[in-house]
Amino acid sequence: MRKGGLGAFFFAALALLSPVDAQAPRPETGVTAVPLGLPPLPIPPASPALIALGRALFFDTRLSANDTMSCGLCHLPEDGYSENQTARAVGIYGATLKRHPPSLYNVVYQTLLFWDGRETALETQIFSPLLAADEMGMPSAGFLLARIDSIPAYHEAFRIIFGAPPSLDRLGAAIAAFERSLLCGNSPFDRWFYGHDPRALDAAAIRGFTVFTGKGGCSACHRVGRDDALFTDGALHDTGLAYAERQRAARERPGAMVVLGGGLESRIDPVALGIGVRDSADLGRFAITHDPRDRDAFKTPSLRDVAELAPYMHDGSLPDLAAVIDFYDRGGGGSPTQDRRIFPRHFTPGEKADLLAFLAALSCAPR
Amino acid sequence: MRRYLLAAGSVIALAAAFAPCALKADETCNSPYISALIKGQEQFLHVWTLGVEGIGDGSDKLVTIDVDPASPHYGKVIDAISVGGRGEAHHMGFTDDRKYLWAGRLDDSKIFIFDVGTDPAHPKLVKTISDFSETTKLVGPHTFYALPGRMAVQALSNTKTHDGVTGIAIYANDGTLLSVHAMPTTDSGDGYGYDIGINPAKNVMLTSSFTGWNNYMMDFGQLVKDPEAMKRFGRTMVIWNLKSLNAEKIFSVPGSPLEIRWSLVPGEDWAITATALTSQLWLIKRNAAGEWEAEDVGSIGDPKQVPLPVDISVSADAKHLWVDTFLDGKARLFDISNPEKPQQVYEKVIGSQVNMVSESWDGKRVYFTTSLLSNWDKKGNQDEQFLKAYAWDGHELQERFVVDFYKEGLGRAHHMKFTARSGAASLTPPIQFSAR
Incomplete structure (x- = not known):
């Protein structure tokens, strides 16, 4: 220079x-x-x-x-x-x-x-x-x-x-x-897990970490290492979400319930009203490789700062983390080609709350 | 934005000091500071038109149509000025001397100033303000509202996030930026903006609220399917002290209140608006204690069917209100002789979609155009784009002429403004009335 x-x-x-x-x-x-x-x-x-x-x-x-x-x-x-x-x-x-x-x-x-x-x-x-x-x-x-x-x-x-x-x-x-240069670490979780500060994480978040790495199987893709954690494996997977969205669109009445304000909600069908276009399917990695094994595969996102990143998934179709946890609790979208590591988990309400507490502890610090 | 605030008070104090207290009209929706109103036959209608790829030169343009029945060119396009590119042409407003017409684009935030005073049959583009976003940090110049020697420009969005938090910029008539004022975000303010309406006699400015760039530029069909985006519509109206430009009261008006129309009758200190999403008419008035308040006074069609009220036009005697509902393509007339109990008395389907409505001062002629926003307009064969002119006899709209904006190679027809040649009998000074 x-x-x-x-x-x-x-x-x-x-x-x-x-x-x-x-x-x-x-x-x-x-x-x-x-x-x-x-x-x-x-x-x-x-x-x-x-x-x-x-x-x-x-x-x-x-x-x-x-x-x-x-x-x-x-x-x-x-x-x-x-x-x-x-x-x-x-x-x-x-x-x-x-x-x-x-x-x-x-x-x-x-x-x-x-x-x-x-x-x-x-x-x-x-x-x-x-x-x-x-x-x-x-x-x-x-x-x-x-x-x-x-x-x-x-x-x-x-x-x-x-x-x-x-x-x-x-x-x-x-x-x-x-x-x-956009680095996000030193979260409460990091200070607890890697910094060995027992006060950095509360009890609910600690229980959530146990679910995350144990019963939930989340860390199979959102990886946590001994010395560091990116909360992603950097790989592509079919969670079944794209499949489920296509199934839902074919099964349900056209349109969507729309919150209009002041307590008013209404079902609006954009196509019937003349304002809609029919979406083409998003087949993920398949559109790049044309390999059937890549159908509906999308990259695992990191979970760093995840509480601030709503809405979620590749298409933003899940509004909050509770909906994401529910999606995986159901076993994903049920696609025949879905990643085998995604199956029903049968979380208790307490486990879901603990998972939320853990995910909130992944925020970039300091805010 | 902060660096401009010092100039704010003096600008508005000047405006208030010179307030002519004129009646305003769409002719009935102009600023009260406009120096002359057309109370007879309007001669020309200017339509701010969105360019469409593949139609004509594909660019936005100011289209001028001869609307004088005595003219051999009646109902014909007599001029079109292409301004280059597509930037989401939207609304226009006259300077206080009515010699210049400011026209804005919501996407690239350019403002075009046309000379319509020298020869209204053939306007001339005399200045383009290309640094609106750079200098104000606002996006989407929407409403152009004349002040004495000044132009208030209400924006819809901002450069930082493209959401609906925005402000008002005050320009001198020569296009020099004077000050920028943020919409209130405290005391339940959502920070959003849309329209401006001023009642000089009461030293108040009223503003409404729509949505930001991300929403108004998004495909409408996609937007209604996006719950997160649907949360981001305006839900407030604000009463400002006109002299100080301080927000004094914020009303909760859910469902995105849009155009503001003050009663034009001296002493009737109320304004009316329609909410786009919730299809309600709201009245803003002073209560017995002298406090400004906002009241939901009635529905427009069946709100569950989402007719989507867009433009409104109040009659000069404040007895009637035209309301266009975009999705069902209807013009609806409400009797508002008792503004607290509006009653729909007439409706007519204008087309597959309808957006703007402008009526003459005497209420005998009513004009409609079709385009709402380029990505909100209907698609396929429902995407009609026209200007339709009607006569109103008090009972029925009778079509006089139609200009098909696609067949003419023009584009999407949006905002309308009337002009007449200087010295025309129809161009008269505004009526004066005293502040009460």
Whole structure:
């Protein structure tokens, strides 16, 4: 990296580029020290300057075709770098996307990216949303790079950091550097389990951990190691959810009960009203590999900060953690191709409450 | 946002000091600060039109239609200004001198200022404000409400989260940003915004609440199936002190209260609104103790069927109220001579969908357009896009002409505003009345 007299200007310019609230200190963001409970970083941390550049790009709506979307509007810091407002993400021009935005916490440890695992590196992953017509809508890579270079602060920043103008590699490196800095650990669970602080976790959460790793079988996929825990195996599984959703849609009356406010609810059938489109099935990993064994398979999400990440599952179809626990208690969605580790658990109400207490103890700290 | 607040009080104090206390009208829905109203025959109708991919140039445009029955071009499109791109064209508002028309886009938050005073038959785009979001941190400039020498712009969303927490920006008529004011989020305020209505005589501004970018841009069919998203609609109205722009009272009005119409009759200090999701008419009035209160005064159709009331238009004598219900495509007329007991007295299906309604000052002509939002409009063969002009004889709407916006290669027809040539007999100063 070159260092020069333009450094002060560069950082001041980046500060102007970044939304004020995005610069506010967040739990474990932008840091290079590994919080308690996380494994060593698989790659060396990036420089603060590169992370700052990546942060500015991540929150900048000028990286979308009509200046309305940024990465940070589907991955909101206050929503755990996911998004709480809608079940499925809303893209450029209001396009309805198929899936709920996954949290970006601890993405540095992931080797498969997206719910269907179709990408393998953050440096290349970023171009899917940037160039997708229904996400950020940039018409071409060249147009994107030219637009970034036309913004004086970025023009300057790329030359200071890389000694060269924006390129696909450099843009990917910058945004990846920021995303890799989003670390979430040192939760009450970490302080109890790895820090050996007996006061860090209450009795209900401790009982919940026992259910999580024992009767519940949750840790078979949401793994907890002796020295650290990512709460994911990084693999793809068929939980039966997609199958169950298709079955429900075929079985039930069209439409949905809608809460309209003021105590008024009504069943609305969008297709009958002329405002609906029929969804195409989301077959998960199968759409990438066309391997029947990948049908309905989606990546195991981490459970770090999970209490803040509602709604849940790849399609945001479960509104809260209680509904998620109920889903697995029933044995998943009942798909013939479902992962064999998912079967009815017959939790007691107390066990469900304890599981909730445990999951709440996985929050990033400090809040 | 905070850096603009110091200017707030002075801007609104200026507005109140110069309050003309004019009657306002849609002609009956203009700001009370508009310098002249069209009380006779309107000559031109401007329709802020959403571009549709594959139709014409696919861009948003200001369409001008000759609506003077004496004109050889009556009922014809005589002008269309393409502004480039599709940004969710939505609402418009005149400056206080009625020479300029501000038109906003809810997606990319651009504001276009058209000169409609020089030659209303052929408006000219004179300025584009492209930095609304950058400078205000707000998204979705919706309502354009004239103040003396100023324009109040009510937004729907914000740059940080795209939810419904938003604010009001005050601009000078030349397009200079003067101040930004957050919608209240304390004392049960939801922070949401939608429309503005001012009663200068009582020094009050009333606001309503809709929803944020994530919802208004989302496919409507997807939205109603998303319980989390359906929680995020406005449920409040706010009474503000007009001079200080302080929120003074927040009313619980569930179901997203939309357009605000004050009674135009001097001394009748009440306003009426309709809730989109819950299909209710709400009255905002002063009680015996002189306190402002909001009251649910009646249903619009069968709320369980979700007719989705959208635009409303009050008659100049405040005796009648037109209500459009989008999903059943009906225009409904309510007798509101007793505003506490509105009674529906007439209805007519205008089309497969209907959104905006504008009536002439004398109530004899009523115009309807179809588009609600680009991703909320109906699909397939139910996606009619038109302007329909009717005569109203007190008993029946009689169709006068139709402009099919798809056949004309225009797009989705949304907000309407009337103009007339300067010096036209129909263009008259507003009626004055004293503050009480």
